[in-house]
Amino acid sequence: MSINDISKFKHLFIEEATSLLNSMESIILELESHPNNLDLIQEVFRVMHTIKGVSGMYAYQGMSDLTHSVENIYDLIRNGIVPVSQDILDTTLTVVDQLFALLKDKDIEDEKNASRQKELLYWCETFLANVNHSNEKIQLKKNSDSHKKVTYNVILHTLQSVVDRKINIFYTIKDLAEIGEIKSINPLAVEAEEEERWSIFIVGEFGNEDIEDALMFVYEYCIIRKVADFDIFNNKELDENQNELLAEELMHHSKAEQSVITTSDKLTPSSIKTSKPEAMIDSIKQNMNRVAVDSEKLDHLMYLVSELITTSSQLNLTTTSNNYNSIRSHLEKLDKLSKQFRNNALDIRLIPIRDIMPKFNRLVRDVSLDLGKEVEFLTEGMSTELDKTSIDMVAEPLVHMIRNALDHGIESPEIREENGKTRKGVIKLKAYNSGSDIFIEVSDDGKGLNKDKIIEKAIEKGLINNRENLNNKEALFLICQPGFTTASEVTSISGRGVGMDVVRQKIAEMRGELEISSEVGKGSLFTIKLQQSIAILDTLLIRSNKMKFLLPLSDVEVCTQKPYHEINDRLHHGTIDHENELIPFISIRKLFELEEHDTPMAKMIIIKKNNLRCAICADEIIGQHQAVLKPMGDLVKSHKEISAASVLGNGEVAFLLDTNSFKYDKHYDS
Amino acid sequence: MDKKNIESYLTFLLKGEMFAVSVNKVLEIIETGEEHTISYLPKAAKSISGVVNFRGNVIPVIDTRIKFDLQSFQEKEKFVVIVLNLLINDREQMVGAMADKVVDVIEIDQAEIKSVPEVGQGYNSEFIHGVVHRNNKFIMLLNLEEAIGTEAITKLRLDKNEDITMTNQTKPSEAINNIELS
Structure with a gap:
């Protein structure tokens, strides 16, 4: 086509x-x-x-x-x-x-x-x-x-200038349809490609003025005849x-x-x-x-904004090194303006969650009818705004989560009554922001997740060996392990699990986090934490050997340093002590097989993700970087540790380390 | 295959040999330096020399010399990057290909294109879809989609006594292990 x-x-x-x-x-x-x-x-x-x-x-x-x-x-x-x-x-x-x-x-x-x-x-x-x-x-x-009816024929001539004047033909037809019945709309042959001609027959009880009114905006492009x-x-x-x-x-x-x-x-x-x-x-x-804008145009705007920011930081870099004091103040202003511009452009892309709501209403209605359950679907904070791309991406995991709540969370009306609950179950979708993070919660007042049964199931499935070292949260998280459940097994463990690994994976792709809490008999709460925009990120720029990496600033807890030999000693343990606590660590040098470099002290960046700490060892911490993230092409997708790249002020490319990819669930395996 | 008989090709040199690629696939030719530093990408295949910033996108750069089993670029050697828009794995992707020097844009009549000679110092016809003779020189028309789509190092020229194997400096297993194409 x-x-x-x-x-x-x-x-x-x-x-x-x-x-x-x-x-x-x-x-x-x-x-x-x-x-x-x-x-x-x-x-x-x-x-x-x-x-x-x-x-x-x-x-x-x-x-x-x-x-x-x-x-x-x-x-x-x-x-x-x-x-x-x-x-x-x-x-x-x-x-x-x-x-x-x-x-x-x-x-x-x-x-x-x-x-x-x-x-x-x-x-x-x-x-x-x-x-x-x-x-x-x-x-x-x-x-x-x-x-009493009359028949009119309208020849509507549309060409580029109509589009340029932002006249929506759609509304014209709509207006026309309101005064009478549009009997036929047929395209007529045209000579030039960029114009279109339509012949419209309209029947109704109206006069010349009515039709002229309806065609007000495109009057000059029309030929109106009473037939x-x-x-x-x-x-x-x-x-x-x-x-x-x-x-x-x-x-x-x-x-x-x-x-x-x-x-x-x-x-x-x-x-x-x-x-x-x-x-x-x-x-x-x-x-x-509201102005409806083609999302491609927005993407282009975002591209321009990102180029502007990159250029502006390039300019900053040159002037700092060359000492141009006279233009310093202008530059600062430019910097400030481009940041405002960026925020504004990001703002345009924000869409309220409400926009995907009808789908969920429909889902709850259809699924609950199917399952013979009575469910009330409540929503809160639906005006919370998210980036367009995030909205598109978050819809899928939300569908899974709501369906799970309906299928495995809410009990049938009879059982609910037996347990002294109201016949009607409640599923609540709630969104709110806190700082630059967006939280989306899906909660239900159903039977909740049974930790012991989950652990039992996980052992049976060979996902874990013993139960002792699992806390509540870790146990609940087992349902997100791939292969934990398939649809047929879900009911037997009275938990949930259909697609939960997909949910977690999707959320991780958006650099978000998932939290699960549940109380048996009372219900469960799933919380998704997301950044408002996934295209621009505040990061910490670090260096290892000659390579530069980025870490999401929101994940960074604290930075310290340690002599390199100490780190090398602990390499085979995979853990290092930090404030009297042994935490897993990752040496970037080792991870990417970089050559030894002569820095006596290694910088340790302690990050916290999904409530777990981890240390990252690098040669140098360079500073903050506002990263405009670019996807890595298919050819280099094999790097699961790198999720995106960003162009630095000097044209160099730095790689964003995917903090989600680091194995936190390691102790599940062993 | 093509409806039109004449098509434009961009010719470039690679270790003394002349290659050509259809201009329809060429987006831009960039000289590396200030704005276009090639950043080393760890753990990538040997034939990927890194990534570069192109119009705000981060695109991989293929070391064509390694890819085609010619002597690789030395640190101080000059080169240009031809940015191509290729259809790899059914998706349009931007890829940079290193070349010693861009020569010209020439028009080639499809009738002029001869099939790859099979006798003597043959060429690997999988990645070269034809040869054109101009000014006493052979110009090889590259099939880059195929060549870049496969992960391993590809040999363009076959010696009589040798199979399509890798030279001893890069073991095939290594190259394949290092990069997995999705």
Whole structure:
């Protein structure tokens, strides 16, 4: 698929549709608890309507068919003809899933999607047919309205300048869809590649001014023509649908199917008046508060910022060595500004955790239904912000953790009652920041983790030999060992474990930490600690031989020094004493097979990670370095001790030591 | 293979021999020094001489002489780094390749490309996809993706009596142990 094939505006459609569908999930779940909220119903209708209009424009026929049907159902609901039911909501959620799938599978090539599409369309059809059958009178009345309709044809001409002016065609279509029914959107042939021409047929009860209003922002790119004083599509379609109907379903008489058309045509003046200003205000508000930016643009901005910081530190280095006192103050200012700039740019990338919330609501709902458990899902601090990349990465472990809590944490309602708990279990997702760290907690009030059983299981699995030297935390951490449990064994130890090694690994990849605490019978608490941004890190720059390494400053506890011969003596023990405590140590020289160097004293950097201490021996501690981290390519991935690299002020490359990779769990093995 | 018959190639020298690589794959030619110091990477394969900062990215630099089993670069010898965008393991990756000197950009007609001679002082056709004769000189068209994609040291030229083995200075097992390509 070449880039040129993709219409310039198509990615905007996909972006918008994705965000609309995301919002749909939370709206539906909200609707589930407040089924009579008219605003929510209106919102569902509007979203479906919008997606229908624009998906047609880009020839996503499946999406447009499906949204058309659902839109009709919600139209009936908002007009009070049918009430909101669990069935409808369940189907709507499935529809949302299907729409997500169709975004990627435009022509419904996937078999699963195709069969689901059929099912959903059939469901909607039957539903509408049933409703309409019992509402003949209303339908008839509406039918008689149709003769007042007019048909307009709009030729919309979009080209680069429209994009440059930041006009979103999407909203134009949306506005258009609100005054009448968009019957068809077809691309017309164009000469130049960078322009597009669309022919739009719109039917409804509106005047010239309404349509001009709707096209306000793109008026100069449009040709508007009135085609007829009636709905030119209506008569023809009626016939078509009747034929189809006769062939397919003889039970319901033609009126039933007619109504499908009439309801879709039924953006009557009264409903326009109520929905239009509301929608306008909503979309204006949204647009004022949030700017949707392509994440690639942000990545580029980050790249520029990182280059600026690197250059600025290069400049600093040159001036310090050359004694340019006259420009010193300017430089300091530049330094300060670029740091502010960096913080600002990082800030732009921050996204509230709330944005991934709908997925979790959905997960809890679906899984608890599946398992026959009653669960209340509480959230707190969802406005806590995280870097975009971190949000994307943390979603997966969170899903595992919440699923585990549902599956193995929360007991079934009967058992809960027996144990004197409420029938409904509680799972809580809580996020907060403390300093530059972000904490995300997943807790439940289920049965908790049984330490003894875990240890038993671990011995059985051959992960550990004896139980004596394990404290509580270490024991609980065993569930994160790869191979500790597989799905079938989990229930038998009444612990959890599905994917816990994946969880730990994912969190480690983000340089985060995982903590587990639990009380049998009362519940468990999983805490993820993350840095707000994983792209820029405050580090300690150290040197060993000629090589330079970085350590995350947040891990460094204290620095001391020791004569080298003492360290060499202890090499084969692997431990060294620090403040009367034997702690494991790592000699960088040995780790990377560097040659002996003539420094009498070794610098020891004591780091603390995952609550365990470890010493790192290097030749020299150079100082602090604000590292813009760069991934190491595939060719050098074999270094598990090095997780990233950073360019120093003088163009040299320093390597970030992965403090997570150092074996702390060594004493589990032995 | 290619629809167009004429393609541009960048030619460079490596220990007196002329090689060429398609310009489509070349991103930039950098001279090492101030801004582009090659930083030694510990425990890497012998053919990786280190990493370098390129447009803010940290990319590995291949010592092509070691890679192709020619005499390696001496400490004070001058060289340039050709930054290439290669498709390795189905992913586009930036890699630097050391060369003695960049010579020219020439246009080569696909019809001109002769297959690798198999008799006499043959070449390892796995990594050279053709030879072009220009001004009484042979220019070897390198298949870098293949060459860099494999971890071990690759020999371009086969002596009659020798198999594709490593010279005694680098044992194959060593090279393979040192780097694992994911």
